[in-house]
Every structure is written in structure tokens, then in C-alpha cells.
Amino acid sequence: MKSFFYLLFLWTVNLYAQGIDAEIKLESQNLDDIPRQAVVQLADDVAHYIENTQWTFEDLPAQFKIQATLYLDSYTESGYQKIYTGKAFWGNGDDQKYFDKSWQFTFNQGDALNRSRQFNSLSSFIDYWVLTILGGELDTWNQFGGSQLYTEARQVARMGTGDSFSLGWKDRLEDIEKLSRNQNLRKMKFAYYETIDQWDAGQKKEAIKALDDFFSNLEVSAKRQDSRSFTQNFLNAKYSELADFLWEVNEISYMQRLMRVDEDHREHYEAILIDW
16 A cells, blocks of 8 residues: 555656756855755755746656756845845756846745745746746747747746845846847757758758758847847857757858857867868
């Protein structure tokens, strides 16, 4: 009987898990002993929350990674509220990298993390970043595939701007607007993976068409003020893989276009051109 209930428990957990690996770190050395001890399990709690929450109605198409380092800088008390202030780095271990410079939340040791339609200074902060990162990931599987999650992240940010713990939420709202409305950036990311998929499938004509689409959107996105940093993060993650792929395609004009767009990795591209 115990084995039956154990298997039932595992089945229930797996039913809601969506194939997310969460790597969460917490830096709290700036806090005094008592508030630091109160959050000693917070990184594990956040990881568990991310990995065991149903973020989309459908199964995710792959195993995704969510990374975060949470820095807690200060602690105050206001009545019954225990208030932490800090900053955070969020990402997917690849092309998505975000720095959140101002974050404030209230937390008591033992508080449970639950997803809710009501704004919560801690769980809504997590929700916003997970939805944003997953939205970016789903954009690579289908064109504008992350739109629904971007919409949900925007709704969270709007609630945050009207909350008593509104620190940083105006910036988050502006960032999600930039990401969700930048069609060139989003088309670029989808076209990149579509190019490789078509090439690997032997559909070279379709692959070259997708590659042209990738470069057209890359060139526009790299020039736009609101997407330049996002585009450079993508290139920082993909420049070597992209260069190797262009060498395989054996069209030197694409490499020349890439060099004009991505000055940061020009030396790498020039080294490949020497042996072209």
C-alpha cells in the first residue's frame, strides 16, 4: 500500500512538472544573521517552485533551463512585514541574460510559494522572469510561439507597478514591452533554428530561404536601440556555432554580412575566412 501511494505521488508530481531544470543561487552575506537564516532555504524553494509549476497549458517541447542568482542586499521591518531588497541575474544558460537591478519583497521563514492571480512581491517576481524566459524559448520553436507567456508576464508587471512593493516593476514592464513587440528580434531567433533544422533535414532550398530571413531581421534588430543588447546576447551565445554553420553552407557573402553586424567577434570570423 505504501508503494502504491508513493507511485501515485510521483505520478502527480510528474503530471505538473514541465521539463524545467532550475538552477538557483542565493547570495545573502550582506544580511545580519537572523534575516539571513530566515532565507537559508529560499534558493531551494524557488527552484522547486519553478520546476513544479504548470507554466503553459501544453507540454513544453523540450527540457528548458532557468538560471538565477539572487542577491539580497538589505533587510528592514515594517510592522509585521519583513522586507528584503536586492537584485538578480536571470537567464537560460544560453542567449537570454537579464540583470534585474532593483527588487523588493516581503518574506517570513516558512512562507510557501504558490502561483496566484493575486500579486505577491516574491512569487510574482519569479513568475515574471520564468514567463519571460520561457516565452523567449518558445519563440525559437514556433514563430511568435512565446506570445501568450509574454502577455502573462506583462500582466504581472502591470500589477507590480500598482503594488506597495513596486520597486523595479516599471522597468520590468518596459523590458517585456520591448521584448514582446520587437518582431525583428523574435523572427530572427525563430529563423535561426528553422535554418538549421531545414539544413539538417536536407531541405537546402528552404534552409537558405530561412537564412536570408535570419540575416534580414538580424541586421534590423542589431541597429534598434531597444533590442541591441538582446541581439548581442544572442550573438555572444551563438557566434561560433553560427560561423561554423556558414562555413558548411559555403556562402562567403553571409559571413561578410555577419562581420558587418557583429564587430565583437570579428577576429573569429576573419580567422575562418582565412581558411575559407
